[in-house]
Amino acid sequence: MSPRVAMVAGEPSGDLLAARVMRGIADLAPQGRCEGIGGPAMAEQGLDTWHPMHALTVFGYVDALKRLPGLLRTYGDVKRRWLQDRPDVFVGIDAPDFNLRLELQLRQAGIPTVHFVGPSIWAWRYERIHKIRAAVSHMLVLFPFEEAIYQKEGVPVTYVGHPLAQVIPMRPDREGVRAKLALGAGERVLALMPGSRASEIKLLAPRFLQAAGLLLKQDPSLRILVPMVNAQRRAEFEVWLRQYPVANLTVLDQALSPSRPAAWDALEAADAVLVASGTATLEAALFKRPMVISYVLSSAMRRIMAWKSGQSRPLVPWVGLPNVLLNDFAVPELLQEDATPEKLAEATWKALSDTAYARRTAERFEAMHQTLLRDTPGLAARAILREAGHEV
Structure with missing residues (x-):
C-alpha cells in the first residue's frame, strides 16, 4: 500500500x-x-x-x-x-x-x-x-x-x-565559527537578537541597542553580532541603529548564509546572548550559551491577548522555553516594564563576565539537550x- x-x-x-x-x-x-x-x-x-x-x-x-x-x-x-x-x-x-x-x-x-x-x-x-x-x-x-x-x-x-536537538551540535565549535566571522578567539562576543517580527524590532531593538551601549562602557572591545532573518527586518533594525549607534556591531545577513541560519553563527560564536522570547531562546540553550530573555508587548496587544485567552499572565511563571523545560529561572527574564536598558545591561554583563555562572548554565543546558535528543x-x-x- x-x-x-x-x-x-x-x-x-x-x-x-x-x-x-x-x-x-x-x-x-x-x-x-x-x-x-x-x-x-x-x-x-x-x-x-x-x-x-x-x-x-x-x-x-x-x-x-x-x-x-x-x-x-x-x-x-x-x-x-x-x-x-x-x-x-x-x-x-x-x-x-x-x-x-x-x-x-x-x-x-x-x-x-x-x-x-x-x-x-x-x-x-x-x-x-x-x-x-x-x-x-x-x-x-x-x-x-x-x-x-x-x-x-x-x-x-x-x-x-525536538528536531533542533539533532541538528545543533552537542559541542558547539566556537573557535571555528569565530574564524569564519573574522573574530579573535579571545574576544568577548555578544549575540544581540531582538526578534524576527516587525513588532519585536520596534519594541525591543531600541532597548537592546541602548543596553549594548552601556555594555561597551564596561568593555569597549566587546564585539556585538546581530543576525537578521531577512532584508526587511534588517532595514527596520538599521533605522534604530542610526538613532542609537553602537560601535563594534556587525549585522549578519541571512542571505549570505542560505544553508544555515545566520542566528546560528551568532549563537555559536557568542559568549552570551540578549534575546527576544521565542524559539531563539531554545536555540541559544542548545548552543549552551548563557542568555538574558526579554519581551515587550504593546498595550493594545496585551489587551487583545488577555481578551482572547482570558488570562493576564501565563499559567507558568516563565516565558522562556529553557526556563520552562528546566522548571526554574535558569536564566533571567526581563519583561515589559522590567526591560529597561539598564536592567538588560546589568543582567547581560553577568552572562558575559561571570565564567563560573556561564559554565554552570552550559552544564544545565547540555542535560536539557540530551532530554530533547x-x-x-x-x-x-x-x-x-x-x-x-x-x-x-
Missing part, C-alpha cells in the same frame, strides 16, 4: 519540521505521497503543493483579520478536496488556529488526524484541550513534559523530541503511518 498523507504547514518553522518528517516517511514508506500546503523545504522533499505556505503565514491578530478572506478561501478549498478524495491521514504542523479547525472536520468524516507541535496550553488557554481531544487522533509533541498533559486528558500522544523524523513518521493504517 502507498500511503497518501495530507499535510498543512503555515510558517517557516513548520515547513522545516514537516520536511524532516517527510524524509522519515520516505524512509519507511518509499512509495508514499504527500500533498497539501507547505513551503520550500517540503517542496524539496516532494510535496504536491496545492497552496504555498505564505497563504497561511500571518503575524499577529491584526494581520490575521486583514487576511481573513484569503485564509477562508484556502481553508474551504483544501477541506473540500480532502473530503471528496480522502487521504489516508492528515498531518497538521503547528498553525493551530487553522489546523485544529480543519482536523475537526476531517476527523468527523472518518479521516485520521495527527497534530505535530502541541499548542502551548500549559501556558495559555488550557481549555483548548477539549477542541484538541475532539479534533486530533494523535498528538506529536516536542517537549517531554507535554506527554503527561495529553495522557492525563485522554489524548493519544507520542513525545518525538530523539529520532524525531523516525518517531513522527511511525506514528503518522500507523494512523494511516500502514504497517511499519
Whole structure:
C-alpha cells in the first residue's frame, strides 16, 4: 500500500519540521505521497503543493483579520478536496488556529488526524484541550513534559523530541565559527537578537541597542553580532541603529548564509546572548550559551491577548522555553516594564563576565539537550503511518 498523507504547514518553522518528517516517511514508506500546503523545504522533499505556505503565514491578530478572506478561501478549498478524495491521514504542523479547525472536520468524516507541535496550553488557554481531544487522533509533541498533559486528558500522544536537538551540535565549535566571522578567539562576543517580527524590532531593538551601549562602557572591545532573518527586518533594525549607534556591531545577513541560519553563527560564536522570547531562546540553550530573555508587548496587544485567552499572565511563571523545560529561572527574564536598558545591561554583563555562572548554565543546558535528543523524523513518521493504517 502507498500511503497518501495530507499535510498543512503555515510558517517557516513548520515547513522545516514537516520536511524532516517527510524524509522519515520516505524512509519507511518509499512509495508514499504527500500533498497539501507547505513551503520550500517540503517542496524539496516532494510535496504536491496545492497552496504555498505564505497563504497561511500571518503575524499577529491584526494581520490575521486583514487576511481573513484569503485564509477562508484556502481553508474551504483544501477541506473540500480532502473530503471528496480522502487521504489516508492528515498531518497538521503547528498553525493551530487553522489546523485544529480543519482536523475537526476531517476527523468527523472518518479521516485520521495527527497534530505535530502541541499548542502551548500549559501556558495559555488550557481549555483548548477539549477542541484538541475532539479534533486530533494523535498528538506529536516536542517537549517531554507535554506527554503527561495529553495522557492525563485522554489524548493519544507520542513525545518525538525536538528536531533542533539533532541538528545543533552537542559541542558547539566556537573557535571555528569565530574564524569564519573574522573574530579573535579571545574576544568577548555578544549575540544581540531582538526578534524576527516587525513588532519585536520596534519594541525591543531600541532597548537592546541602548543596553549594548552601556555594555561597551564596561568593555569597549566587546564585539556585538546581530543576525537578521531577512532584508526587511534588517532595514527596520538599521533605522534604530542610526538613532542609537553602537560601535563594534556587525549585522549578519541571512542571505549570505542560505544553508544555515545566520542566528546560528551568532549563537555559536557568542559568549552570551540578549534575546527576544521565542524559539531563539531554545536555540541559544542548545548552543549552551548563557542568555538574558526579554519581551515587550504593546498595550493594545496585551489587551487583545488577555481578551482572547482570558488570562493576564501565563499559567507558568516563565516565558522562556529553557526556563520552562528546566522548571526554574535558569536564566533571567526581563519583561515589559522590567526591560529597561539598564536592567538588560546589568543582567547581560553577568552572562558575559561571570565564567563560573556561564559554565554552570552550559552544564544545565547540555542535560536539557540530551532530554530533547530523539529520532524525531523516525518517531513522527511511525506514528503518522500507523494512523494511516500502514504497517511499519
